[in-house]
Every structure is written in structure tokens, then in C-alpha cells.
Amino acid sequence: MAFLEVSCLKKIYTTRLGGSQVRALSNVSFSAEQGEYAAIMGESGSGKTTLLNILAALDKPTGGRVILDGMDLGQIKDREITTFRRENLGFVFQDFNLLDTFNLKDNILLPLVLGRKGIQEMTDSLLPIAQKLGIRDILEKYPYEVSGGQKQRAAVARALITTPKLILADEPTGALDSRSANDLLDLLEEINRDGQTILMVTHSARAASRAGRVLFIKDGEVYHQIYRGNSTNEQMYQKISDTLTLLATGGEIR
């Protein structure tokens, strides 16, 4: 069995009044191996965010299953879901979601504090990560005192500190300038090389071109997949662009 197994995922929203139904995901199946770096692409309304919410256990699917490392997300009790999320998943958001009232260090430590870990353990895990992400010198600073790139690196550190099974990144480069975006993508690649499984949702072909595999979602289904194989980043970028063009013009994949 694969590390992450998504099978026949279906999500139907019923509007509160009138009862008309909106099909966000109709049938999504894919799997990912441990240590993979996969990107999910798709237009607005294609169901990307719904998929990510379900993977993050923030939302429940109408049908189908998500199995992460042998655990069925649908079987986890409501009470334990937060703990599950905290211990197994790491999140990186487009708008960083750092708390203004904490300095970077405390922002990074937040999941550990919520998990009631000891101080020694916190310090032990914080320093190597901060070192790796190059934010060791700014740990005492507050989010409003540092740049966007630094904020996002702190957010990545926060996602990594619990050594999660899976990192879910939602448009991580969306709020960054191209330089910081490149730096961040380098960083994600490096983390992935260390064995971290990453799932990234993005609009940006540039960001997706760094992943090992790109999944395209259209109208609630996995429409196409591209594997990197031996391609360079540039070749990968080209492939993604072609696919996006096809998607937009509605052509068939040959």
C-alpha cells in the first residue's frame, strides 16, 4: 500500500437554502509514496482547495477514503482529529499565518507547546531547523519586523518542527516576490531531498516545475499527471505549460 492513498474521493456541497448541490470533487484517486514531492495544479474552482482541506482533515469527504501511512482519516474520532493533524501534518500557507503576538521562535514552537512537549525537547528540535532554514539570527524578531521570505521560512520551520509525515503547502509562494519564491522553492526541494513528503497546491507553473510529479485537477477529477523522470526544471516547466494550455483550450491529451 502506498504512503498516501486517496481513492474515489467525492465531495458534494449542499447550499443551505434551496438545496441545490455543488460537486466540488467528483472522483479523485491518486497515491503518493513516502518521500515524494507532488504538486497539484488546477484553475480556481477546480477543487484544489477542497482536496487540500480533506487531506488536512479540515473537511470530511462525501465519499471515498484518504489513508495516510495506514491510518484512515475518516475513522479518526472528532476529538482526536486536532491531535492527529498536529502530530502528522505540517502546514505552509500562502499568507504565512504567523501570529503577530509571538516572535518567530514562539511561532515555530507553537505546535510543540500545544502538544505539551518539554522545554528541552523544544529547544533541541528548534535549533537545527532554524539553522537549516537560515533564520537562526532572527528568532527573537516579530513577524512584522521581518520580510515575507523570512516569514514563510519561519512558517516552514513551524510545519517541520513536529516532524510530520506529510507537509501540505497551499500556494506557498503566492505572497512572495520571485527571488524569495525561488529561495523558498530551493528550500522545499532540499527538505524533500532529506526525505520529507510534500504535497503542494499551486497556481504557479514555476513552483510546480520543482516537484517530482504534477497532478492536474479539472472539474473535480485528476485530469492528468506529469512525472519528472530525468527532466530538468526547465523541461518540466515546459511540460507543465503545455498541459496548462491544453487544459485551458479543452484539448485532449495525446
Next chain:
Amino acid sequence: MKYGFYTKLAFTNIRKNRRIYVPYVFTCILTVMMYYLVRSLSVNPGLKEMYGGYSIASTLRLGTFVIGVFALIFLFYTNSFLMKRRQKEFGVFNILGMEKKHLARMILTETVLVTVISLGLGLGSGILFDKVMFLLICKLVGAEISLGFFVSGGVILSTVKLFCGIYLIIYLRAVYTVQVNDPIELLRGSSTGEREPKTKGLLALAGAVCLGTGYGIAVTVKNPVASMGLFFVAVILVIIGTYLVFTAGSIVILKLLRRNRKFYYQPRHFISVSGMIYRMKQNAAGLANICILCTMVLVMLSSTTSLILGREDMIHGRYPNDFIIHSDRSVADQNERLFRRLEEICKEEGISTENKVEYSYLLFMAEQQGSWFETDEQKLHIERDFSKFCSLFFIPLSDYNAYSGEKQVLEGDETLLFSNYEPYEKPVLGVFDREYQISGYLEEFFGNGASDTNVITSYYLVVTDEEFGRLVEISSGNGEESCAEQVYYGFDTPVSSKRQEALEDRIMSEMSGGEYGDDFETHLETRVENRNDFMGIYGGLFFLGLFLGVLFIMAAVLIIYYKQISEGYEDRERFEIMQKVGMTQTEVKQTIRSQVLMVFFLPIVMAGIHIAFAFTIIKLLLAVIGMVNVKLYLLCTIAAFLVFAVLYVIIYSLTARTYYKIVRR
């Protein structure tokens, strides 16, 4: 655009923002009502016909002023909060093509709407309650007059004028904020990042010192006269201290907590402490204000309540008998004639008398210098240290024994001593040319009621009749002013106050009849007359205390409510992030509870501490006006605090619920 458009828009806006507008409009209505009520009571013609009506009217006029100022500050504050919340909305309107002048017109229409609603409903309910309140105050004072429904056009007009003025100021401010901000800034509203407050260790220390000194003064003060001046010093120190402790001290404490890693890195403390640091930056002054308001209200309520409830004690302390005559002792014959005549009058009226007291006394003002008492007026330095001042009463032994039924024996310069405040602990007491040996202390004394006996320390000395005679000679050679040679004559009667009043009138006419010669100086005091005056003064104070109390509670609570709601919107984002990062719903709830609890109860807990420390000094101040029943005052304080706390808890639970709803979304 048509006029109707703005009216419609204003209605829609208020309805859309009802969560913040309903409490605001409610506050406006209440404030208008309160103002109208106090103002109309103060000019009610019926008040002047009542006993002590004049003093009530003047206290109420003062109250009117206080409420007016308060209304301005409070409504201005609540509105500025409201507008801050709506900035984003204005930004959207602005971007959608409404010009600043259109926005101004929209705000104007809204303001007019609020003005009309609050004035209409406020005045309506004010007029309605007016009658109720007036009956209440009459009952309180015990006057038996009921007045017709009283509506004063002048008062309505001045209320309308005042509040229109207040709303105009509010409107101008709102327009100003819209005018100076560009659309993007409006859109962003209050979401710009706040900097962490600086640590001001020195100020925090100063605050602690102020508070400590204020408390120290309040606790250690012993003399009621000295306490008057010191009270204000203590109050000012405590006010300054409260501000500093809330603003600087709280930050210092929170940062110290944050530095304690064991404490800080626990889920609940982690979020509360860091959140509170920011919260205190914005709220410290407001919380300090609330704390001081609470303290004032509680002091006012507890002291006036204990005055009202303890009024009989006070009257009995000040007037040892129902009827009291102080007369010059030198005209012994006339005195004797008058007292016998009084007995006849009572018999004629069929009024029984009891507890008859008659004794002579000499009263000297003196300045205590160790065991020596200086009575020479030239050497008295009353302005220098009033607390050293005391009154010395000399009473002949025969009069004392006759009254008390005891058979005390004194010889030569021996004396029996009674002190109303500070115990006299030295074995001798020197005055004039003599040192009196204190042979015993009296447990109690029938009292004199001379007007200042309750303010400064009074020593009552029982001396032999020969010694008393010698003192009379000394005093007459000493000039008249610093001493008085008097006879006290008093009796009680069980009859109704109506009959007592009639008796008083009869005695007055008897005394002023000229039968006893022109130089005959007597002074009649009755409890029944003073009871009415007393209620006139303190009934009004009590009423005002209650009134302002309700107003301040309302204010304090609404300020906190607004604060919480406004922070709820800011905190929503934070809690969302925390939930995404792995905080459970229960943890969110707990954290919210502990944060709201802290903000809510910090002021009232602090107020409780203030009151506890102020207890001693207020007890002494009350003693100055004759209220010496400490137990009653203690009970009143506790009761006032509990009532306050219960109200507070109710509002707290409402606020916490609304806050949680906002945060959870």
C-alpha cells in the same frame, strides 16, 4: 441622489451592524434618560417644599454636571470604537464610488437617526421614570408629600441641546477620520500590526511605590482630623499608582512571566500571556479607569448606604437625648427655673419623660503636648497640626455620681478619664497650673454632643467639686473664648415625632418669651428636628450615590463589552491560525475564557483591594460625621461589592458568549 436613499441606507447600515449598534443605541437611550432624570429632579418645585430639599437640589445639580461630562466622554468613546469597526465598510463604499462628502452625508443621516431614537426613547422613559424616582426619593427622605406628574419643558430642551451637541461632536470626529484616510487605509482598517509594548520598569516601580504609599497612609492613619487631608493624598497616590501599575506594571509582570520558560511554554499560558501583553497595551488605561470608577462607586455606595442605615446611631451619638438644652452655667437661677418649667410643660402636654440628665461642664480647647495641654489661645497653633487638638471636658464628681448612680470618690488632684478616640496612656495630665493624677478610666460616658466632639479627640475629666469650682474661676479669669462653662440638660420621650415637634415648638416659644432676661443664652437641640435635616443631606447623597453607581456600572460594563467585541474581531484570525496549527476547540474555549476573565476581573479585583485598604481611613472619615458603626459599614461594603460582582458576572457571561461566537465564526 435622492434624500430617501440616505435614509434607507442609514437604516440598512444600522441593521447590518446591529451587533455593535444595538448596545450603542441602548447606551445612548440610557444616558439620555439618566441625564433627564437627574436634571428634572433637581429643578422639581416639589423638592423645595421638602425638608432638606435645598441640599438635595444642589447635590443633584452637581450630579447633572457630572453626568453631562460623563455622557460626552462615554458616548464619544463608544462611537469611536464603532466607527473603527466600520472603517472597512466605508472603504468599500468609497471604492464603489461614494465620495467622501457622500460618506459624510450617510454618516450624518445615521447620526440623526440615532439622535432621534435615543432622544425620543430616552426622554420618553425618563419622563415615565421621573414620577417613580420622585416618589422613591420622597420615601427615602421620609417626607409625606406626593407630587403630580411633573414635566419640565426647560429640562427637555436642555437635554436635547446637550445631546445634540454631543452627537455633533461625535459626527464631526467620524467625518474627520473618514476624511483623512484614503480608501485603501479604510479597507485595511484596524488590521495593521501592533508593535510589542516597551518595558517601563521605572514607571512600574513608581506605580508600586505610589500604591504602597497610598495604602500605607490609608492603613496607618489614626486621627480622623488628620485623615481628612491624608485621605486626598492617599486617593491621589492610589489613582496614580493604579494607572502606572495597569499600564507599566502589567507589562513588566507579563514579560517576567514570559521569561519563565517553564510557566510560559504551556498551552494556556503561552497564548494568554502573549495575547495579554498586546491587550494591555491598548486596554491598560481603560482598565485603570474602570478600576477607579468601580472603587469610587463602591466607596460611594457603601458609605452612603451605611450612613442611611446607621442614621439612628449617628443621631444618638450626636444627640445623647431627644431634647437637649445647653445653657450658660453662670445664670444658675434662670436655668433652674427653665428646667422646672419644662417639666411642667411636659406634664401639661401629657408627655412622659425618661433618662433625664443634668450636669455642669467646662469645655476647653487645647493642644496636646505630651502630657501637657496648652489652653492659652495665643499659643494654640490650630493651623499647624490640627490632629494635636482636642477638647477637654471637666465635670464635677457630684454631677457624675448623680447621673451614673456610682459612688466614686476622688481627692485633691485625682481624676477619672474618658476618651472618645485615642486612649490617653500617660499617668498624669497637666493643664493650667496643675497635674491631674489619673486614678481611673471610665468605660463609657453619657456624652455631650457638642458639635466637634466627634471630629477631634475629646477627653472627659471627672474632678472633685472643689477642683471644678477652682477651674471655673480660672476660666473666667482666662477670657471667654477658649472655654465655656455650661450646663447640659437633656431627656428622652417615647412619644411620636409629631408630638415631639409640637413640644419643640412650645419649648422654643417658652425660651424666647423674654421671661428669663435678655442675657439668658440657651440652645435647644432635638433629635426629631435633626433627623429631618440629616435625611435631607444624606438621603440626597444616597440617592445620588445609587444613581451614579448604576451609571458607572453601566459605563464600566459597556466599555468592557465593546473592548471584548472589538478584540473578538481581531482575535478571530489568531484563533483560526491556532486551530489550523493544532489547537482543539476545547483549548480555544479555555483560552478565551481565561483571557476574557482576566480583562474583566482585573479591574474589579483591584477595586476590591483598594477598598480593603481604604477601609480604615473611610471608617475614620465616617466617624468625623458621626457614623461610628464599623460593623454596619463593613457589611455595607461587602454587600455593595457583592451586588457589583454579581452584576459584573452576568455581563461577563454575556460578553464571553458573544466573544466566543465571533471568534468561532
